[in-house]
Each structure stands twice: as structure tokens, then as C-alpha cells.
Amino acid sequence: MEKGGGSRINQIWGNLVTFLRRCIFCVLSVGSIPNHIAFIMDGNRRYGKKRDLMEGIGHRVGFLALMSMLKYCYELGVRYVTIYAFSIDNFKRHPEEVQSLMDLMQEKIEGLIKEESIVNRYGVRVHFLGNLELLSEPVRLAAERAMMATAKNSKAVLSICVAYTSTNEIVHAVQKSCEEKWEEISILNTSGSGYGLIQLGWNERDGRENLIKLIDVEKHMYMAVAPDSDILIRTSGVTRLSNFLLWQSAYCSLYSPSVLWPEIGFRHFLWAILNFQRNHFYLEKKRKQL
DSSP states (O other), X not given: OHHHHHHHHHHHHHHHHHHHHHHHHHHHTTSOOXXXXXXXXXXXXXXXXXXXXOTTHHHHHHHHHHHHHHHHHHHHTOOXXXXXXXXXXXXXXXXXXXXXXXXXXXXXXXXXXXXXXXXXXXXXXXXXXXOGGXXXXXXXXXXXXXXXXXXXXXXXXXXXXXXXXXXHHHHHHHHHHHHHHHHHHHHHHHTTOSOHHHHTTOOXXXXXXXSSOHHHHHTTSGGGGSOOOSEEEEOTTOOOOSSSSTTTOTTSEEEOOSSOGGGXXXXXXXXXXXXXXXXXXXXXXXXXXX
């Protein structure tokens, strides 16, 4: 009887917390709501070591924190969320740790496919972005299955950056742009339409004229699936981007709470939104000056 009573009390308390959170979100909606929030989930290992937990437990607790942040984002109406899940530089860690993280990643990716998962509950389409060829085959195939399974979801977008660095993304985009432009030139020359360079707008009298334009590079970015970030949150009090979204974060609001990632909570999310709303007019003005 006591167990049943405790369960009912927990349910009532949970419903009350949800109601109060949605009331707060209604008030926040009077101001500007970010379209895109990005997260650098820093501090999972330190969280585990600080509490003498077994290796890998810190990342599992961090996954629960991620689920809470995603829930807050989608309840508020944030359409795009991007997370830095695994850097290319992380492959330099001890092989056993890398394998443990890959196993955990595969397990959690498989969970995204389940009907009751958070992405299906909120109608979220999932993209895995980065040099996916660097991933182990089981993880890569799991990522492909998750992208296929959520391809028809259209209410929000979750971008998961794995085997990713921003410099790799930029180099990849430039290479693809050059390949595409060279293919266009080759097709024009083969069809007998004249000199390909001239047909594409090359001005021999003005060496400053560029064949590769900004729009060419941006459309080949991994992050072309989402607009530039409005807020970038990095936990553990570290104020650096660590090679994440360098191209896309020029005019976003940066927030770095001192807590480790598994410790992040609703109050930190709320403060990030309030800080964004306070600076929104200034950031938008800077963007329009581009």
C-alpha cells in the first residue's frame, strides 16, 4: 500500500513539475525563441572520476542529461538541436576507452529507432554528421538505420556530430566544391559549349573573380542540414569551441556553465535562453551586416 501511495505521489509531483515548466516556457515564448541550439557535452569522464564510478558510467549518466536537454528544447519549440558526440581527435584516446564509447554509442543509436524513443515522440529527424567512414562498421550501420527510420519525421531536427571536427568539415566542403566545379567545366567542354571557365563566369581580365563562391562551400558543409546556431552551450566552465561549428557560430550566443555535463539542469537551460533573448537584437543586427 505504501509503495502504491509513493508511486502516486511521484506521479503527481512529476505532473506538477511538467506543468510549471510549460508555464515558464509560455512566458519565455513572449520573447525570441532560438531556432538552433548546439551542445558541447564536456565533463562526462571527470564526473565519473569525481564520484569514483566505473569507467563509462559518467557517459551513461551524461546520456540521461542529454535526454532532458532535448526534451526542454522540443517543449520550448526549438526546431534544430546539434550535439558534439565524438570528435575525430577522440580517436587518439586509449583504444579500450574508444571501443567502450563506440559500444555505448551503438546501444543508444539503436534506442533511437524504438517507437517510444524521444525522437519519435517529438517527431524528430536524426542526422549523423562527420566523416562517418572513420566509425566502426556496426556503429556506422546503426547510424544509417536511425537516419532511415526517422527520415519522415518533420517537426524537428537532431544533428549528431560524430567523427567530426570543424576543420575537417571545411576541408571536405572545399574539396566537394572544387570537384563539382571541375565536373561542370568538363561537361561544358565535352558538349562543345565553348571554354568551360568562360561559360562559368571566369573573367580573364580580373584575376579576383572566383569560381568557387561562398554558397558553393556552404551547401557542401555537413551542417547544411541546419541553419547557423543561435546558442552554443558548453559545460564544465571551459570557454573554447574545441573545433566545433567554427563556421556556423560566428554570431551565436555562447554559454559555459561551470557544471559538468551530467550535472546540467533546467536552471542552466533557462539561463541560456534568457541570455540569448537579452542579446538577440544585437546578434541579429550583426548578422544583417554580413
